[in-house]
Amino acid sequence: MTDHVTTGHVTTSRGDTVAYDLRGEGPGLVFVAGAGPYRAIDPVTTETAERVSEHGVTTVVFDRLGRGDSPADGVLDLERELTAVAAAISVADGGTGRGAVLCGHSSGCAISLAAAHAGLPVTGLVLWEAPLGDDLATTTEWIDEFERRLDAGDVVGATEQFMMDMPPEWLEDMRRSPDFEQLARGSRSQRADGRSLVWATAALEDGSLASVDVPVLATYGTTTFPVMPVSAKKVVAAVPHGELREVEGADHSWEPAAMADELVRFVHATPGT
Template identity: 80%
Template sequence: MTDRLTTSRVTTARGDAVTYDLRGEGPGLVFVAGAGPFRAIDPITTETAERVSRQGVTTVVHDRLGRGDSPADGVLDLERELAALAAVIAVADRGTGRGAVLCGHSSGCTIALAAARVGLPVTGLVLWEAPLGDDAAATKEWIDEFERRLDAEDYVGATEQYMKDMPPEWLEGMRRSPDFAELARGSRSQRADGESLVRASAALEDGTLASVGVPVLATYGTSTFPEMPLSARKIVDAVPHGEVREVAGAFHSWEPVAMADVLARFVRDAVGR
C-alpha cells in the first residue's frame, strides 16, 4: 500500500479554510489534535499517519482552526470546529459514503465525541488519554474563567488558566520561548476544546454519552497520569460499545509503531461491521 502524501485545503460549510495532509488508500481515519498541536510541530502524529496509511487506510491529519496553515478569525467555537471536522471527514471518505474513524488526542477526544453525538459520519472512535477526571461543575468553572480571559484578549492569562492543572514544567517550557506571547495567542483555538470538555463531562454524568452508538476504544499510555486509565474506564462504561486498552506511550503521547497497529486494526474492524 502507498503512503504518498498530498497536502491540500478544504473549505468548510462555515467558510473556513482547513489545510490537511492526505495519505493512503482505503477506509478513512482522521486525527483530531488536542489543545495545542498542529502538523508542523507534531511529528508523532505524522509518523503514525504514515505507518497506518501503509496498512490500507486513508489518513488525514489537519491543522485545526486558528493553527498552523488553517488561519481563522473571530470566535473559534465548537460549532466551527465541528464544521471543519465534517469537511476533513469528507476528504477521508473519498466519496464512498462510509465516513471515517476519528482518533482523538487529549481534548481532541471530546471534540471527536461531540462529532459522533451530533451525527457526523463517524464509524468509530479511538480516544487517547481523554482528560475527563473532573466533574462537570468543576470543568465548567475552569472553562468559564478561561473564556472570560480569552474574551478580554488576555491570551497569556487564558493560556495560564487552561494549563493550570497540567504539569507546571509544560507552561514553564512555553514561557522560556522568546515567542511566548505569540504562542499564547494559540489559546484562541482552545475554546472548542473547552466547550467539548464541558459537554462530555456533563454527558458522562447525565447518561447522554450513551447516544454514541459507534465502537469506542479508549486508550492510555503505559506510563501516564493516574487519572487517564480512570477516564478511559468512565467513557467505556458510559457508551454501548466500548473497550479500554493500554498502548505503549508516555508523557501524554503514544508510541507511533504501537498506535499505528492499533489504529489500522480498529479501522479494518469498523469497516467489517
C-alpha cells in the same frame, strides 16, 4: 517507510479553509488534535499517519481552525470546529459519505465524541487519554474563567488558565520560549476544546454519552497520569460499544508504531469503513 502524501485544502460549510495531509487508500481515519498541536509541530501524529497508511487505510491529519495553515478569524467555538472535522471526514472518504474513524488526542477526544453525537458520519472512535477526570461543576468553572480571560484579550492569562492542571514544567517550558506570547495567542483556538470537555463531562454525568452508538476504543499510555486510565474506564462504561486498552506511550503522547498497530486493527474491524 515511504511517505506518499498529498497536501491540500478543503472549505467547510461555514466557509473556513482547512489544510490537511492525505495518505493511503482504503477506509478513512481522521486525526483530531487536542489543545495546541498542528501538523508542522506534531511529528508523532505525522509518523503514526504514515505507518497506518501503509496498511490499507486512508489517513487525514488536518490543522484545526486558527492553527498552522488553517487561519480563521472570529470566535472559534465547538460548532465551528465540528464543521472542520466534517470537512476532514469528507476528504478521508473521498466525498462518498461513507464516513471515517476519528482518532482524538486529549481534548480532541471530547471533540471527536461530540462529532459522533452530532451525527457526523463517524464510523468509530479511538480516544487517546481523554482528560475527563473532573466533575461538571469544576470543569465548567475552569473553562468559564479561561473564556473570560480570552474574551478580555488576555491570551497569556487564558493559556495559564487552560494549563492550570497540567504539569507545571510544561507551562514553564512555554514561558522560557522567546515566542511565548505568540504561542499564547493560539489559545483562541482552544475555546472548542474547552466547550467539548464541558459537553463530554455533562454527557458522562447525565448518561447521554450512550447516544454515541459506534465502536469506541479508549486508550492510555503505559506511563501516564493517574487520571487517564480512570477517564478511559469512565468513557468505556458510558458508551454502548466500548473497549479499553493500554498502549505504549508516555507524557501524554503515544508511541507511533504501537498506536499505528492499534489503529490499523481497529479501522479494519470497524463496520461501515
